[in-house]
Amino acid sequence: MTTLVLNRFQLSRTDYRAWAGDEPLVLVTSAAGLAGSPTPEGYLHVEVVDDYEGPHVELVAHRLHGHHAFSRVLAMSEWDLVRAGRLRDAWGLPGPGEHDALLFRDKVAMKVALAGAGVPVARWRQVDDPTDLRRAADELGYPFVLKPRRGAASVGVDVVRGEADLLRCATGARLGVGDVPADLVAEEFVSNDLLHVDGIVHAGDVVLSWPTAQSASCLDITHGRAQVSVHLDDDDPALSGIQDLTARALHALGVPSSSLFHAEVFDVGGELVVNEVAARVGGAKIRDQMIRAFDVDPVEWHVRDVMGGPVPPLPEAPARRAGYALVPTRAGTITRLDDLDLPGSIVLADVPHAVGDVLAAPAATTSALASFVCVGTRRSRVADDLHRVVGDFEASIVVEPAEAVGA
CATH class of the missing domain: 3.30.470.20 (ATP-grasp fold, B domain)
Known part of the structure; x- marks a missing residue:
């Protein structure tokens, strides 16, 4: 049994090799993950991907699977969860697949599942085009929050406080180009801590x-x-x-x-x-x-x-x-x-x-x-x-x- 480790963390603080017992590990990591650390030892193979945010990680993983026939995928960063799920689905491995991971990454899918199970959520609306944005303003009122469905760390998040902000958010590439959906979600603004x-x-x-x-x-x-x-x-x-x-x-x-x-x-x-x-x-x-x-x-x-x-x-x-x-x-x-x-x-x-x-x-x-x-x-x-x-x-x-x- 061999485990594929997708790592975006600092390896100086994440010693998979020491924590994994005797199981063989193959590590795919970023150059940033190696910053300040010696070349990790004890792995069957270490692959450093310069563009860790891009598609290369999955392609490298498929190539390595052909050599090592992985039995498990370990991924802990928010940005790795969905692609780890795709790899498990493709290779028939246990653990959360792409659909499972999306419920914790895609804010629309998440809110639909929560509300369907009776879990209270703040009011929200999916926003894929200017008409959705207009309806969000009418339904939620000002101010409301507009954010990417799969974002993190509040990157790309706007507080829409009035018509001027609404027009600003509706222009440019924020709402997509042509018929491409914007993949945004609007949420009611909550001022509480x-x-x-x-x-x-x-x-x-x-x-x-x-x-x-x-x-x-x-x-x-x-x-x-x-x-x-x-x-x-x-x-x-x-x-x-x-x-x-x-x-x-x-x-x-x-x-x-x-x-x-x-x-x-x-x-x-x-x-x-x-x-x-x-x-x-x-x-x-x-x-x-x-x-x-x-x-x-x-x-x-x-x-x-x-x-x-x-x-x-x-x-x-x-x-x-x-x-x-x-x-x-x-x-x-x-x-x-x-x-x-x-x-x-x-x-x-x-x-x-x-x-x-x-x-x-x-x-x-x-x-x-x-x-x-x-x-x-x-x-x-x-x-x-x-x-x-x-x-x-x-x-x-x-x-x-x-x-x-x-x-």
Whole structure:
């Protein structure tokens, strides 16, 4: 038995070889995945694909299958789930196929399945052409959110606030060319704080699930507002309802028997509604947040589970509250960056820039100028420490617009 591993992650933090036991592995990865890492050892074959986002990965996989006759495909990135499903379908392998994966990637298919199973979702409308866009405005009212059906990290997401925005979204290539559908979805705008729910599914059961409250929406960070996200306390009255709704949503979508998940839930007028559910680890600093809270790396746990190896026990609740903060990047050149005096509660600080670096405006929710992970005994304390550190960092840095630097 040989497993094909499709990898988009940093291999310095994703040691498939150590986690997979004795099973032979063939690795297909990107050049970015190897950044800062030595050439991985212990694999039957390693294939580095320069254009990992393009179609070459699947074609390489088919060629390698002819040599190795894979018995399993392991893929963990959101961008790999559907193509891994296509490969399983083509080769007759176990695991989620293309249709299964699409329920967690295609927002229209997802919302149809959730609503059909009685899981409450925010109001929405499929948008493939200008008439759909007009109807979305009439049905949802302003403002509403317009996003790609299979997007991620809030890339390409618009808030349509009035007729001028509607006209802007209807022009150009956003709504397709000719009869080509736009593949967009419109959703009602929810101003409430977003709740994330992250966890693990084992043998078809949700064995770990915990929500976090987020101080800024995913759209806010692309507009320059820092994002702070902290686990709920054990005694939060909303906890069990959020966990129950998430479990219902996962089962309505046919979650794989072994899976990580990342769900988004809103409180709309006192009613919990599902926004999206993904069958993968959450982005930003969610993996680090879970490691610090539960003393378990969800990525390692899942790989060991898929490969049939021993997995450590999972706690029912976090050992401690954990949270993270993302400070969005901004366009310009860094002209000052002072050292920070961090409190002991900050267990991870990632400031990957230096004076002289030229930055671009944030294009996605992961476009961070700095990020921090914090632990504590209560949600309020962790949130306070993170907000304080964000304020200190923003006071420590000066980013001059390009025209000011060149003046």
